[in-house]
Amino acid sequence: MSYIDIQNLNFAYHPKRPILKNVSLLVDKGQWIAILGHNGSGKSTLAKTMVGLLDPDSGTIVIDGITLSGETVYEIRKKIGIVFQNPDNQFVGVTVRDDIAFGMENLGFPQAEMLKKIDFYAEKVGMKAYLDKEPAELSGGQKQRVAIAGILAMQMDVIIFDEATSMLDPTARKELMDYIRQLHNEGLTIIMITHDIEEALWADRLVIVKNGEIFRQGSREELLKEPDMFIEAGLELPVELQISNALKKRNLLSVEMEEHLWESSLKK
Amino acid sequence: MKNVVIGQYIPGNSFFYHIDPRTKIIAVVILMVATFLLETIWQVLAGFGIALILIVAGRVPIRKIIKGLKPLYILLLFTLVFQVAFNRVGTIVLDSTMMISPYSILLMIVATVIWRLLASYKKFSLLLFISYLIGLYFIMKDLAFSPIWTSWQLTIYDQGLIMSGFVIIRLLIIITLSTVLTLTTKPTELTQGLESLLRPLKVIGLNSEDFALIISISLRYIPTILDEANKIMNAQASRGADFAEGRLKDKVVQVISLLVPMFIIAFKRSEELADAMESRDFVPGKPRTRIHDLKFNYRDLVTAVITVLCLTGSILVKVL
Amino acid sequence: MGIQFKEVSFQYPSWGKQMFEAIKNVSLTINDKDEFIALVGETGSGKSTLAQHMNALIFPTSGTVEIFGISVTAKRDKKIKYNTLRQRVGLVFQFPEYQLFEETVEKDIMFGPKNFKVPEEKAREMAKKALNMVGLSDKYLTRNPFNLSGGEKKRVSIAGILAMDPDILILDEPTSGLDPVGKNMLMRLFQEIQEKTGKTIVIITHDMDLVYEYTNRVLVLSNGILEYDGTPNHLFHRDDISKWHLDYPTTITVLKSIKDKFHYDIDIYQKNVDDAVNTIAKAVQL
Numbered sequence: 017m018s019y020i021d022i023q024n025l026n027f028a029y030h031p032k033r034p035i036l037k038n039v040s041l042l043v044d045k046g047q048w049i050a051i052l053g054h055n056g057s058g059k060s061t062l063a064k065t066m067v068g069l070l071d072p073d074s075g076t077i078v079i080d081g082i083t084l085s086g087e088t089v090y091e092i093r094k095k096i097g098i099v100f101q102n103p104d105n106q107f108v109g110v111t112v113r114d115d116i117a118f119g120m121e122n123l124g125f126p127q128a129e130m131l132k133k134i135d136f137y138a139e140k141v142g143m144k145a146y147l148d149k150e151p152a153e154l155s156g157g158q159k160q161r162v163a164i165a166g167i168l169a170m171q172m173d174v175i176i177f178d179e180a181t182s183m184l185d186p187t188a189r190k191e192l193m194d195y196i197r198q199l200h201n202e203g204l205t206i207i208m209i210t211h212d213i214e215e216a217l218w219a220d221r222l223v224i225v226k227n228g229e230i231f232r233q234g235s236r237e238e239l240l241k242e243p244d245m246f247i248e249a250g251l252e253l254p255v256e257l258q259i260s261n262a263l264k265k266r267n268l269l270s271v272e273m274e275e276h277l278w279e280s281s282l283k284k
Numbered sequence: 285m286k287n288v289v290i291g292q293y294i295p296g297n298s299f300f301y302h303i304d305p306r307t308k309i310i311a312v313v314i315l316m317v318a319t320f321l322l323e324t325i326w327q328v329l330a331g332f333g334i335a336l337i338l339i340v341a342g343r344v345p346i347r348k349i350i351k352g353l354k355p356l357y358i359l360l361l362f363t364l365v366f367q368v369a370f371n372r373v374g375t376i377v378l379d380s381t382m383m384i385s386p387y388s389i390l391l392m393i394v395a396t397v398i399w400r401l402l403a404s405y406k407k408f409s410l411l412l413f414i415s416y417l418i419g420l421y422f423i424m425k426d427l428a429f430s431p432i433w434t435s436w437q438l439t440i441y442d443q444g445l446i447m448s449g450f451v452i453i454r455l456l457i458i459i460t461l462s463t464v465l466t467l468t469t470k471p472t473e474l475t476q477g478l479e480s481l482l483r484p485l486k487v488i489g490l491n492s493e494d495f496a497l498i499i500s501i502s503l504r505y506i507p508t509i510l511d512e513a514n515k516i517m518n519a520q521a522s523r524g525a526d527f528a529e530g531r532l533k534d535k536v537v538q539v540i541s542l543l544v545p546m547f548i549i550a551f552k553r554s555e556e557l558a559d560a561m562e563s564r565d566f567v568p569g570k571p572r573t574r575i576h577d578l579k580f581n582y583r584d585l586v587t588a589v590i591t592v593l594c595l596t597g598s599i600l601v602k603v604l
Numbered sequence: 605m606g607i608q609f610k611e612v613s614f615q616y617p618s619w620g621k622q623m624f625e626a627i628k629n630v631s632l633t634i635n636d637k638d639e640f641i642a643l644v645g646e647t648g649s650g651k652s653t654l655a656q657h658m659n660a661l662i663f664p665t666s667g668t669v670e671i672f673g674i675s676v677t678a679k680r681d682k683k684i685k686y687n688t689l690r691q692r693v694g695l696v697f698q699f700p701e702y703q704l705f706e707e708t709v710e711k712d713i714m715f716g717p718k719n720f721k722v723p724e725e726k727a728r729e730m731a732k733k734a735l736n737m738v739g740l741s742d743k744y745l746t747r748n749p750f751n752l753s754g755g756e757k758k759r760v761s762i763a764g765i766l767a768m769d770p771d772i773l774i775l776d777e778p779t780s781g782l783d784p785v786g787k788n789m790l791m792r793l794f795q796e797i798q799e800k801t802g803k804t805i806v807i808i809t810h811d812m813d814l815v816y817e818y819t820n821r822v823l824v825l826s827n828g829i830l831e832y833d834g835t836p837n838h839l840f841h842r843d844d845i846s847k848w849h850l851d852y853p854t855t856i857t858v859l860k861s862i863k864d865k866f867h868y869d870i871d872i873y874q875k876n877v878d879d880a881v882n883t884i885a886k887a888v889q890l
Binding site (some may be wrong): 064067093094097098104106108110114118120122123124125131134151170 | 471472500501503504507508511552553556557559560561562563564565566567570571572573574575577
């Protein structure tokens, strides 16, 4: 059975403008899936419904066997964490230490345990030296890492990254992506929401969303065989694959060249 | 905007830093009450003396306290002038005839020019100002030669001086008390202290935990908001908004161009922050554990004892 | 004329806990015509600080910035109306949220010209023109700026500065947050403005692909020091730009990897994908 099972989800703020149309999705434990779509495709809305921040108009969401509802939402929130796009607007604590503690305090963890966990997870995300610093002294990338530490400290198995890199500069973005890969290697289930195809290619599976519907989904190997599909979905291929595609159209693409360009695009 | 210091907290290690914030808050309140019970200038001077002893003993940086008093110089000066001018009780201390003539006006203008020229040396500005006033006094008293246009009597009674001294020193004590409080207590500790003290108010429906959370989140965002205000002003200034000058009508639009983005950003922030808090299992009203604990120690006892002694002293002095 | 930096340094007054950017001893000249400049450098290198000197938002702590003949130094000259410089040098910030505030797009774009005493009717005209320039139709004039998408807001904020008809246009990360289609559209718009009016455009960016494809001069800042001032081509021919935390444009890296692997004799310095494809095509056909 899949860890996350979403069936026929529909959501709209105004009845005439639906944001999610009949979305169904399965996520296995330990998987890294990327939900990829143009701006306004409904991807962030999907993320918010998964943690119960938005109520779908119809459809079901089942996480680890529990069906999401008004009563079970608190249970669900102990299993899935979400890192948002704006590093500043999710930092609650007055210091790094306080922010990592926030979630645990909400769950009623005993003090001694919290203090131990804070040290452990701060170290894990590389922020141990900053425990007493205030958010005004941190960069965007550092704040995101603190958010991750707070979520890990609550022993969550699934982390959703909702465009978590889009407000970061390229260096911080690379660092965060590396860290997400590390988390995945340690067994965490990762759901990454992005409009950047280069980031999405790191994932095991891609789910392409267009206008509120799931357009295509599959492994990156499968999907990259249909480059025109990406363009239809309002996305742009990485440069290597644009070159590959163009050469193919002119019948000048050798097998080695194709492989080489393919590998280059995934190497990052 | 860049010179605002939030909270005035300066890290340190002396006695005052390790007292439980609840004790400090209550002590400060009680001591302020005790100060207002005092009636004569000698009592108030004694009170000030005690305060000074405590500050020196507690190794609180006096310089910071003096800095905290700076914005109030004008208020203190006003009190002095007010009392001196209108208090006609007691024995006469100074009785001089102040005369104004064309010559004295000329001299006063010269004195003013000299003062303004020297005023760029900011270090002695207060001293300079006082010398200026003394200079004006002597010009009007002794250096006016005929023809004399008008004259007025400057009479200073001793009670006027004494009363102004009383009010000023009492004010100084109050400010010193509150400055010591904010200097030695982190804003988060203050919030936690208040939260703990206000817990009994749950009976009338005020949840002090939520209240404390609101305060600590607001504190956390102050630097962020200041930074944004700066960025917004820069963006609008780049479009020609001149925040320094302009007629009133223009100024209104400038202010709106600053406030509207600030509010919009603030609303967006509240929504996103609420989402983030909820996703991390926050439920308003549900009891939460804390990583910070407030614990009493011997220092609190010492503080309590001293506070009670001071209060008793004030009451006794009033009653006897 | 234009903007001249003469040994300009700037230190933020350190207040409490802020991270400050500084620039050290920067000297450079920007012409008011025909330049399309990219200002690059890692975060914290001083790019925004440098840009804010160009329209006298910031005054240098030492050195002189001459903007269209007016000298801006550390001492504020009360006789000079520095505000007028901001009409000639238009600076667009990165986040439109810090700028949009009126009820309609039209009113918001008119804010700039009106601040410079342009009469109402003319301002309205200029607003319409600026809006069309950024690729938005007249329909948008009556819309509420807060109901627009991210990309639309960005374009409205740029229109707000274009409407003032500045001689030099500076944009701080104009393409950040836009999808690839939006990015290219915007860059082509700047190119068009450059070609049609000859105005100088300066963009602060992290995107080396855009730098290579569209600009003709690069200023590299590292730790507040101006480390490079020259053409993009010259810059990317160097092999040491990583010390300034810069990447090479993707076309160059891909072509280099192909050249190394397949031993084709190709010129790896191609500015865009089409040129890159053509280069490889030619080599393959041999």
